[in-house]
Amino acid sequence: xxxxxxxxxxxxxxxxxxxxxxxxxxxxxxxxxxxxxxxxxxxxxxxxxxxxxxxxxxxxxxxxxxxxxxxxxxxxxxxxxxxxxxxxxxxxxxxxxxxxxxxxxxxxxxxxxxxxxxxxxxxxxxxxxxxxxxxxxxxxxxxxxxxxxxxxxxxxxxxxxxxxxxxxxxxxxxxxxxxxxxxxxxxxxxxxxxxxxxxxxxxxxxxxxxxxxxxxxxxxxxxxxxxxxxxxxxxxxxxxxxxxxxxxxxxxxxxxxxxxxxxxxxxxxxxxxxxxxxxxxxxxxxxxxxxxxxxx
Numbered sequence: 001x002x003x004x005x006x007x008x009x010x011x012x013x014x015x016x017x018x019x020x021x022x023x024x025x026x027x028x029x030x031x032x033x034x035x036x037x038x039x040x041x042x043x044x045x046x047x048x049x050x051x052x053x054x055x056x057x058x059x060x061x062x063x064x065x066x067x068x069x070x071x072x073x074x075x076x077x078x079x080x081x082x083x084x085x086x087x088x089x090x091x092x093x094x095x096x097x098x099x100x101x102x103x104x105x106x107x108x109x110x111x112x113x114x115x116x117x118x119x120x121x122x123x124x125x126x127x128x129x130x131x132x133x134x135x136x137x138x139x140x141x142x143x144x145x146x147x148x149x150x151x152x153x154x155x156x157x158x159x160x161x162x163x164x165x166x167x168x169x170x171x172x173x174x175x176x177x178x179x180x181x182x183x184x185x186x187x188x189x190x191x192x193x194x195x196x197x198x199x200x201x202x203x204x205x206x207x208x209x210x211x212x213x214x215x216x217x218x219x220x221x222x223x224x225x226x227x228x229x230x231x232x233x234x235x236x237x238x239x240x241x242x243x244x245x246x247x248x249x250x251x252x253x254x255x256x257x258x259x260x261x262x263x264x265x266x267x268x269x270x271x272x273x274x275x276x277x278x279x280x281x282x283x284x285x286x287x288x289x290x291x292x293x294x295x296x
Contacts, residue, residue: 030272032265033265033268034048034049035052036052052269053269055269068160068244069226072228072247073225076164080169083165085172088173089180092181105174108167113167114234116163116234117163120234120235125147132149149235157245176210176217179209187209218285226248226278227249229249229250229253248270252267252274
């Protein structure tokens with residue numbers, strides 16, 4: 001009994017922290033989402049129901065944000081993970097200047113998001129006096145320049161996905177490089193003795209051995225992509241609705257603090273919808289991975 005009491009006392013600070021900063025806010029969000037026409041100044045509402053969810057799901061700005069978020073997730077997570085794995089394999093196979101290359105690839109991860117966004121704006125944004133650097137290259141090659149920041153939707157989405165992949169790849173490369181270094185080299189020696197090709201070694205040894213790491217990066221990549229917001233602000237400014245590039249997190253922020261803000265009920269409903277989407281996709285991935293991921 002005393003041992004159990006002592007253990008609970010050790011856990012008490014963490015339990016209090018989680019209760020104050022995680023459990024209570026989640027309960028509060030659920031309450032706000034059900035209070036219809038909530039007035040923040042008067043601390044009053046007209047009724048309790050699902051009216052906030054109906055409003056959010058029928059709001060064209062939320063529908064656009066939902067579309068943008070899903071496109072970012074579907075495009076960036078597989079591409080960033082695949083490219084990171086290729087680069088990690090390349091780094092693992094070289095000896096000279098290996099540490100230098102690892103440092104170079106990791107630099108974008110420790111660089112400020114807004115600073116990287118400014119660089120991308122210089123590369124892709126046309127100004128009153130000059131074309132973007134990318135457009136100058138396209139023109140030199142005989143093509144027609146495009147305004148990637150204020151132009152057509154597909155051009156802005158291309159820049160957004162390119163930027164997101166650029167930002168998240170360094171972390172994935174670092175994790176995958178460490179995972180590849182931990183693979184027992186005896187497996188590779190035995191495979192080479194048997195005359196296995198490089199492709200067969202990768203699919204039968206390397207990928208299964210690092211599958212827990214790959215799965216971890218996919219799960220965290222999905223969660224991170226669904227929470228995208230700062231990257232969009234860095235490229236397109238704070239008025240993401242006008243640019244047509246808002247995300248679900250951006251919509252929640254707008255409902256609370258934006259020009260059309262002051263609607264905590266709508267913000268709470270949108271946040272719970274995002275939570276339900278992320279939870280469902282994470283559960284599906286966990287279920288599907290049971291027969292795919294090999295834990296040693």
